Amino acid sequence: MATTMTLNPVQRRVQRVAEQMDAAGADVLLATSPSAIAYLADLNIRSFTAPGTVLVLGPGGNTTLLASEADQPKIAASGYRGLTDFWSLGQDAEERRESVLRMHLSGLPSSARVAAERGALREGAIAAEPILDAAMRIKDDDEIRRLRAAADLADIGYTAVVDRMTPELRVYEIVRNVDRSLRRAGGGEFWSPLEDAAGVTRAGYYPAGSIATLLGRHEETGVLDPSQPLPFALYPLSENYTGAAGTTIVFETPGPLLRSLADALSDATETALAAIRPGIRADEVFAIHRQALQGTVSPDRLDPIIGYSLGTGLGRPLLSATSEEVLEPGMALSVRTAITREQGPGIAFQTTVLVTETGNERLNIVPLRLIELH
Structure with a gap:
């Protein structure tokens, strides 16, 4: 060569x-x-x-x-x-x-x-x-440039979902509005978390070819259920590299339990993000996340993986209890944390970070907290 x-x-x-x-x-x-x-x-x-x-x-x-x-x-x-x-x-x-x-x-x-x-x-x-x-595993400067652009698109889509979301809309109408915003901003095509069963922890329902993945709708009709939390995630592509961002919307004032769970998950996610740096093992980051939720959420309601490698798609599970991989500068991670519910959708937050020489850089700027639209 x-x-x-x-x-x-x-x-x-x-x-x-x-x-x-x-x-x-x-x-x-x-x-x-x-x-x-x-x-x-x-x-x-x-x-x-x-x-x-x-x-x-x-x-x-x-x-x-x-x-x-x-x-x-x-x-x-x-x-x-x-x-x-x-x-x-x-x-x-x-x-x-x-x-x-x-x-x-x-x-x-x-x-x-x-x-x-x-x-x-x-x-x-x-x-x-x-x-x-x-x-x-390690991204070069061109890949990091593409990931930054993809993260910007994910932020644009995140904002478009929140700005245009009303409970009477069908999922098809919402995701098409988001798609239009992202394509006008330079987004090209989409990546679906259902491409690889190892890269998704909860089923998502959305029109084929859409950039936004919306959970918590009535599958048969596409109508949102305003009484349930609505987690969503976006995976737009920029020059074939994947952006990833997401949060959870509620249409009604959350009760004390839902609010406390959302706050606990948000705080634990921020704590885990702050721990990401060169030299730390992936299972240590996972343990920090779990420790922050100890006594608040039962472990069997938490996703067993909180981070995946990111590039031209969502890659292998990375942040888990069994991963001994040592983080290095140039690694890109999609951090996705979730609390499941016995019935209906739960709470989920998602963002992207780049491991740097001194710590990490958050590529998304949108907040990881419950979004209240009521």
Whole structure:
């Protein structure tokens, strides 16, 4: 590959993945998830017509994008100029896809061919996740710039939700208003927390293709329930990097219990955020959050994960009781804390932080507290 000084931002990311592949002794990597392909190709496949898009990363950092011919126009319009190949649609589209994949793997080292023959194509990756996680762990200056812009969009969306929310509106009307505000501000497409079951702790219901995720509506009608708290979250994209912010709205004056729980969760979240710094272990941050809520909220009502890595999507769980990972400068985290309820939605707050040399920087500026609209 070219020297680092002459690489563009995407090439630098590919180089990091190639270096991790070498360290792991991997000959080839098949990227299939939207976040992985966005990381390696700067291409958002979330709106593609047909499933099954794959980015093949071989020795030396050489990449080839394989996709359905139905999505060829979208790839061309995206500005992607890398190597491509396509399979045609039809009843045997899956067989054609695997045929195209096998053809491209045939010229790669034997271990890749053996893995393919053992069904790795159907699984979608050859040891991809650990390698990608390691490469994505620390963000470079270009990635941090994109994350800042995405966080700004999340703040804009947060404000739009609060400003335009009234209980008589349907969810569809609310999220479309928010989408319009974000797209006018430069937002491009969306990231859904339902892409990866490991990245979401409560079910969300929202129109397909929306940027805002609203909890606590009547699923059948889309009507909000003004008697229930309404947690919401936003995941807008800026240059394929994900913003994340959220809070909880109430339409009626909260009772003493709800208010005390919301205040306790907000304070505990701020305490955990203040503890994020280089050198601290992830489980220590989690323990600080739990200690702040001790005697206030039963542990079985708290989400078992309070932080995820963040980049071209919400990544692996990071802040939990079992994570021994040491935080380092350049790590980006989406901190999401929640109290669940036996029936109906609970309380949730979400923000994004960047670990810096001296501590951390909050990328979102919106408050983490109960928003009262009554």
